Amino acid sequence: MEKAEQELNSPLLQKRKDALQVIAEAYKNGVIEFGKNEEVNNHVHTMFSFSPYSPAGAVYGAKKAGLQAVGLMDHDSIAGGNEFLEAASLLGIGSTTGFEIRVSFKDTPFGDHRLNNPDSTGIAYMAVHGIPQKNFAKAQKFLSPVREARNNRNRAQVDKLNILMKEWGLSRIDFEKDVYGISQAAAGGSITERHILFAAAEKITATFGRGKKVAEFLKSAAKVELSDKAERHLSDPDNPHYLYDLLGTLKINVLPRFFIQPNEEECLPVKAVVDFALQIKGIPTYSYLGDVGESPTGDKKAQKFEDSYIEQLFPVLKELGFKAVTYMPPRNTKEQLSRVISLCGMYGLMQISGVDINSSRQSFSCPEVLQDMFKHLNDSTWALIAHEKLTQYRDDYSLLDGNNRFSQLPLEERIKKYSGFGRILDLHKPVPGKEILMEFTNG
Structure with a gap:
């Protein structure tokens, strides 16, 4: 079982x-x-x-x-x-x-x-x-088309994040392998900023392992202010939720540094989506x-x-x-x-x-x-x-x-x-x- x-x-x-x-x-x-x-x-x-x-x-x-x-x-x-x-x-x-x-x-x-x-x-x-x-x-x-527009932006966001990754001495993120590859996009799923951040979390742990070295890297090189709870979670190498906790910290502190605002191809007019929802009986x-x-x-x-x-x-x-x-x-x-x-x-x-x-x-x-x-x-x-x-x-x-x-x-x-x-x-x-x-x- x-x-x-x-x-x-x-x-x-x-x-x-x-x-x-x-x-x-x-x-x-x-x-x-x-x-x-x-x-x-x-x-x-x-x-x-x-x-x-x-x-x-x-x-x-x-x-x-x-x-x-x-x-x-x-x-x-x-x-x-x-x-x-x-x-x-x-x-x-x-x-x-x-x-x-x-x-x-x-x-x-x-x-x-x-x-x-x-x-x-x-x-x-x-x-x-x-x-x-x-x-x-x-x-x-x-x-x-929404997913397609989002992926165009996702690729550009990964390019921006890779500038930071280089500054921090980390290996670059390959969109196709490290982001698309961990998603279900090939089966019709979407790719979100969380996929990108998860890929970054994996690069960080591949370099520093899990535990206090990651917390120190975030505070010193990445200039992240860790809450007491976040530092406690990320200092524990046996934390079973480690990558998700690291992702959460990156979302608060690092995402704003590479985030690109979506356009109207990705974020459709609200009335159009409401009308479509009613059309399909949602x-x-x-x-x-x-x-x-x-x-x-x-x-x-x-x-x-x-x-x-x-x-x-x-x-x-x-x-x-x-x-x-x-x-x-x-x-x-x-x-x-x-x-x-x-x-x-x-x-x-x-x-x-x-x-x-x-x-x-x-x-x-x-x-x-x-x-x-x-x-x-x-x-x-x-x-x-x-x-x-x-x-x-x-x-x-x-x-x-x-x-x-x-x-x-x-x-x-x-x-x-x-x-x-x-x-x-x-x-x-x-x-x-x-x-x-x-x-x-x-x-």
């Missing part, structure tokens, strides 16, 4: 498929058992953007943590979607699929504001949740970040984002066609999220939660969603699952459709109805059974 667990995150698809079959068979026969809680997480990255986990590995990690549902959320790609759904079906866990993308707010009142993006003004992250499997190919085709979702103190992932510095103008932002989101807002309960204060929850209610926006998973140090678990003020987020997750499965069968069964039998219900009641369907789905099947379809159609 240990070998299967390791190969579940192999870069090779066939190895992952074989490992998944071994684990699924062991689960079916009672050889392995999983704990169970009511937690859900709708925002897990995989190796198709940046993560230590394959799509199947992410599903297994969520199942092992006792989660009832897990959501795929890769940057600029949904290429891992089919593998993700197959794994969820075999392991019997609720699943949702989508992608994350940066969009331009240039033609809105917030074109010069720092929204939810630490690196750029006028550019925001948004998610497209709940995409039915039949529309994966359309989504992937739509995102292909749910266009604004990703609330909020003013950040200490980052849970260790790769964001303290910084201010939307909080000072959030009351002005929400009506613009509504006008642009957003249907939901996603937020991360562990990241923000209850005061911040109380305001977001209130504004979502005021503007009729669905609320979706998820904890951004892209490092081995992070836990799949999100116990915060079990707190009273966040329990409605579980209903939203099961409503998303029902939306995705029902829309796979018929477009007008979408949670957002204006013509099905639940379309006139207030949003909160509609979510509860769909949540009820989601909770009784056979999670081992890709589409709802006949009895659920009849119940949905006739009541």
Whole structure:
């Protein structure tokens, strides 16, 4: 079983498929058992953007943590979607699929504001949740030029970083071998700044090993100010998350030195992406970040984002066609999220939660969603699952459709109805059974 667990995150698809079959068979026969809680997480990255986990590995990690549902959320790609759904079906866990993308707010009142993006003004992250499997190919085709534009910038960023690498006495990074080669770009995945930083982390450890020499190099040669926690992590040669912790430090301190701002080929107009999301029956979702103190992932510095103008932002989101807002309960204060929850209610926006998973140090678990003020987020997750499965069968069964039998219900009641369907789905099947379809159609 240990070998299967390791190969579940192999870069090779066939190895992952074989490992998944071994684990699924062991689960079916009672050889392995999983704990169970009511937690859900709708925002897990995989190796198709940046993560230590394959799509199947992410599903297994969520199942092992006792989660009832897990959501795929890769940057600029949904290429891992089919593998993700197959794994969820075999392991019997609720699943949702989508992608994350940066969009331009240039033609809105917030074109010069720092929204939810630490690196750029006028550019925001948004998610497209709940995409039915039949529309994966359309989504992937739509995102292909975005990935191409991003890789043009990635190559230029590596060139800039290599100037620093030379100054620091480190070997240069070869984009094709060290960056593209560790990604799933050949299979339709995206390449992000984290891939570049991971390549840099590998060059640093190849020169200095792991431990105090790396911390000393960062402070002396690279002129990095290490927090006490970062220095403690990087001084420990036995730290199992070493490369990811080093990546986080580089992201805060070194990325700004070689970062190149993306252009409009890479960050499409927000309205165009919202409209496309609706066309493929996805749910266009604004990703609330909020003013950040200490980052849970260790790769964001303290910084201010939307909080000072959030009351002005929400009506613009509504006008642009957003249907939901996603937020991360562990990241923000209850005061911040109380305001977001209130504004979502005021503007009729669905609320979706998820904890951004892209490092081995992070836990799949999100116990915060079990707190009273966040329990409605579980209903939203099961409503998303029902939306995705029902829309796979018929477009007008979408949670957002204006013509099905639940379309006139207030949003909160509609979510509860769909949540009820989601909770009784056979999670081992890709589409709802006949009895659920009849119940949905006739009541």
